[in-house]
Amino acid sequence: MGHLELAVLGFTCCLAVASAAKLGAVYTEGGFVEGVNKKLGFFGDYVDIFKGIPFAATPKALENPQKHPGWHGTLKATSFKKRCLQVTITQDQTYGEEDCLYLNIWVPQGKEEVSRDLPVMIWIYGGAFLMGSSQGANVLSNYLYDGEEIATRGNVIVVTFNYRVGPLGFLSTGDPNLPGNYGLRDQHMAIAWVKRNIAVFGGDPNNITIFGESAGGASVSLQTLSPYNKGLFQRAISQSGVALSPWAIQKNPLFWAKLVAKKVGCPLNDTARMAGCLKVTDPRALALAYKVPLAGLEYALVQYLAFIPVIDGDFIPEDPINLFANAADIDYIAGTNNMDGHLFATVDMPAIDKGNKNITEEDFYKLVRALTTSKGPKGANATFDVYTEPWAQDSSQEARKKTVVEFETDILFLVSTQIALAQHKANAKSAKTYSYLFSHPSRMPIYPSWMGADHADDLQYIFGKPFATPLGYRSQDRTVSKAMIAYWTNFARSGDPNTGHSAIPTHWEPYTLENGTYLEITKKIDSSSMKQHLRTNYVQYWSLSYQALPTVTDGEDAPVPPANDSEANPVPPADDSKANPVPPADDSEEPQMPIVIGF
């Protein structure tokens, strides 16, 4: 970059500053970037939008991301880059690129002057660590993770970014040959880039919040616990996923690495040779080497999520339960949707959504057993008894189906979130802690009448879709969306969801260990929405009674069994001579993929 060019661009930049609320070309560590300045409505304010700024170099397969070398001239940041290479929804093709480590920025502007020192919110998408992109699905010509509504309503900068997923993001041999967590390190690179560069966009590098949902919520939680992020951000929000979620950490990564290696023809008997071979294998073949089965499952769906974060002794130094001291100064909001488990329950037990189909005690017992293998039949029986106790009063099909959904909501999301909140609170020094339950019912017409908020239902409200695409929504949906954006962006500004740019419907009291205080988010939020002791009996059952049962296999504390848990394992013991453990791995069989956004 010549001095003349720099001077000229700097001049354009400052002229723009003086005459209108517009950033123009911005000088980042990699070089100049120029986005688009969009006027909002006829008399409205402006938003500067930057799409596709590189925050790291094109990553090498199965290696840590590296810094971007920079560029000459001005990079036009005007369109979303391709997602990171991953399988499509049918899992029989790939899309996206290896060159994918880009981020997007929305900067709200007033009419006269460009913004300064704005709080910054960085979004981490979900998708089971298997799929997803910085912009999300395009619905009604509007991208799910478009940051404009949050940015302009809450007067904050919003950043979204891509990270690697699936085998390319998380395959690990469980040793230094392929330590794994590449996707988590991409996330960290994006966060660190924002910390270093956001001031020139008008952001306050000391007021950064990371937020995410599902695998993104667990990622947020893991980033707060990793020593790599010390001082990089001040606050965090985990929606429907935490580091302690039973699907957040892979305890036996080598088993799944061997599965992929076998499929693509790499050596299995030596992890150094396996790693060397996998790194030079066509990355598309790696992405396609494993399919999550979606029908005819022998175990619960969640047990087939193979490529997820690992304890690598470095980025995640040890079991997350021991790392909460690292988040002692990070303000934290965590919560779940009241029927987060529904999406999974319907894959595990399709009769749930079918009024003309019944479920039996045996069906439920089989599911309980699959998800409680680490405690053997004793654990299954105790759990079955706890959950079916209400059936003595009401044995209707509706009651039974709701029980199945509650069971999966508890085991996959709610209990681990409550434990994470308690750990955060117990370890907090300066940090605040807030808990919520999102209960605004799903609007999917095919769902049963008793349906509450399904997994990922919160996304459309936090991203302001009832405002961006109003025809698809009712006024009560806008009420929910407005309240959530107000709480979330106030929290980003001050660490307190009640204090900031936006009016809120009721005071959200902090979480306490004594009362388990939480806000229930519905279409009518008032003082009665502050509640206490969310499903305490069940949380205590899982964290005390169930834990106290003898473990029949070694070393697993989480409610979900380890991947190689002997008897009820979804996969056979990691023995190379065995065939592919994944039940419907038959390529001719078209998986029944539920329409899912977020997970």
Ligand SMILES: *[C@@H]1O[C@H](CO)[C@@H](O)[C@H](O)[C@H]1NC(C)=O
């Ligand atoms: C964040 O922004 C608020 C409001 O602008 C300010 O009071 C605060 O000092 C900033 N920094 C931190 C670390 O909260």
Ligand SMILES: *[C@@H]1O[C@H](CO)[C@@H](O)[C@H](O)[C@H]1NC(C)=O
């Ligand atoms: C691994 O397998 C290769 C080829 O089958 C063989 O040559 C090599 O000796 C084996 N290495 C070990 C450590 O068993």
Ligand SMILES: *[C@@H]1O[C@H](CO)[C@@H](O)[C@H](O)[C@H]1NC(C)=O
């Ligand atoms: C389902 O169970 C109900 C009783 O709860 C019974 O009346 C109904 O006939 C059953 N339907 C089927 C399809 O088995």
Ligand SMILES: *[C@@H]1O[C@H](CO)[C@@H](O)[C@H](O)[C@H]1NC(C)=O
């Ligand atoms: C679990 O319950 C079944 C059915 O009631 C019973 O046959 C079995 O003995 C129980 N197992 C244990 C370990 O309690």
Ligand SMILES: *[C@@H]1O[C@H](CO)[C@@H](O)[C@H](O)[C@H]1NC(C)=O
């Ligand atoms: C817990 O709730 C009780 C009853 O609402 C209240 O009196 C008490 O102050 C609360 N404790 C804390 C620590 O908030």
Ligand SMILES: *[C@@H]1O[C@H](CO)[C@@H](O)[C@H](O)[C@H]1NC(C)=O
């Ligand atoms: C799990 O797998 C590891 C590595 O293959 C093995 O050492 C361990 O014994 C297995 N545990 C169980 C319970 O099968």
